Amino acid sequence: MARTAAGIARFTLVEAVSVIAGAMVGTLAVAFFGWLFLSIDFASIAAAPAHYVLALVTVAIFAALYAYLPGTPATLASLAVGILLPTVIAKFAFDSVQTLGTVLLLNLVFALVALSVYRFVHASGLVRRAAADVTDRT
Secondary structure, three states: OOOOHHHHHHHHHHHHHHHHHHHHHHHHHHHHHHHHHHOOOHHHHHOOHHHHHHHHHHHHHHHHHHHHOOHHHHHHHHHHHHHHHHHHHHHHOOOOOOOHHHHHHHHHHHHHHHHHHHHHHHHOHHHHHHHHHHHOOO
């Protein structure tokens, strides 16, 4: 089956919305979780652009994994990437003052929330309908 330009545009738009939503909601969930349970300043995570960039890259990797792997391996690989990549970056590049256990816990929350939001938005019929409306306009 040949892919049309509208189909490619629709797929790209759905992927972009899914990745952005997963990254934003995941980062805000981590900030809220850290503030609520770990006494970490909400703004230290929620207002830092570096956390959003890292979240966008991580969720974009989720999208690539789902594009090339079947469902279950893609989910397991996404959870591993969602936990390990931000942990390594936070400890070495961001020079985080939290313990390794705290950073792992925060990134576990991020991976679960970001992956759930990414998959929910990606599978949502409303997003697909909106993407169809946007790409079919001439």
